[in-house]
Amino acid sequence: MELKKRPLLTAGQIRKKVEEIAQRISADYAGRDLLLIAVLKGSLIFASDLMRRLTVPSSVDFIRARSYCQTHSQGRCDFLLLPEQPVTGRHVLVIEDIIDTGLTARCIVDYLAAQNPASLEICTLLDKPARRNVQIHLRYVGFAIDNEFVVGYGMDYEEQGRNRPDIHVLLGD
Ligand code: 5GP
Ligand code: MG
Numbered sequence: 702m703e704l705k706k707r708p709l710l711t712a713g714q715i716r717k718k719v720e721e722i723a724q725r726i727s728a729d730y731a732g733r734d735l736l737l738i739a740v741l742k743g744s745l746i747f748a749s750d751l752m753r754r755l756t757v758p759s760s761v762d763f764i765r766a767r768s769y770c771q772t773h774s775q776g777r778c779d780f781l782l783l784p785e786q787p788v789t790g791r792h793v794l795v796i797e798d799i800i801d802t803g804l805t806a807r808c809i810v811d812y813l814a815a816q817n818p819a820s821l822e823i824c825t826l827l828d829k830p831a832r833r834n835v836q837i838h839l840r841y842v843g844f845a846i847d848n849e850f851v852v853g854y855g856m857d858y859e860e861q862g863r864n865r866p867d868i869h870v871l872l873g874d
Contacts, residue, residue, distance in 0.1 A: 704858065706869035710844065715826075715854055715868065718843045719747070722824065723754030725841060726794065735759040736791040736818075738784055740766070740809060743798030746855035746863070747826045751796065762786050764795075764812075768804040778808035793818040794840075797825040798855050802834040810837065827851065827868075 726735075735755070739748035741763050752759055765782035793813055800806050806823055814821055824841035831848045852858045853865035862869075 705872040707872055708867065709851060709870050710868040712866040719750050720754055722841050722843060723751055727756040730757045730792060733757065733792045736786065736788060736793050737761045737796055738793055738813065739763050739796045741782060743855050744796045747798055748796040764809055766805055766808055768808055778805060788813050788816045788818045791818050792820045795823045797823060799827040799829065800825045800839060801829050801832045803837040804835055806837050807835045
């Protein structure tokens with residue numbers, strides 16, 4: 702069944718933004734070795750496009766977490782996959798597809814911070830500031846968007862749509 706959707710960002714707009722972010726990261730981390738921690742599954746496409754545009758030496762690892770809202774500002778999360786490499790003493794950049802309530806990113810950052818990285822920042826392609834429940838600093842943000850559910854460029858609706866090169870808003874009936 703084809704779901705109703707409205708175009709939000711074209712592949713060209715995304716490509717241009719990824720290039721801009723990659724240039725900023727490359728300048729900010731010049732002379733340092735970066736460890737990218739891509740948050741699966743949604744950041745798969747963003748992370749792979751971004752890392753190919755970086756000019757600083759960088760390695761990549763993965764994390765996967767599922768967060769549960771408990772109260773308005775508190776959450777819990779389960780880790781489904783943890784990074785293989787230790788992050789202690791490394792310059793870590795967490796790569797996210799979208800920050801919504803902020804709970805998942807908060808859990809991931811708290812987990813990584815406990816291992817004493819040399820630095821720890823977040824890079825997200827999309828941000829929904831209206832939905833934020835927990836305070837979290839986002840060093841790199843591609844696009845701030847309204848409170849709408851989006852699919853494409855790695856982001857899914859029931860596991861479909863990740864392979865679309867553009868981003869759409871999913872519309873209700
Ligand atoms: P948070 O913990 O910030 O509320 O949610 C983060 C995760 O929820 C994101 O990494 C993403 O996997 C999922 N998510 C939040 N908003 C959207 C959306 O609009 N579309 C899709 N496909 N996933 C979303
Ligand atoms: Mg995600």
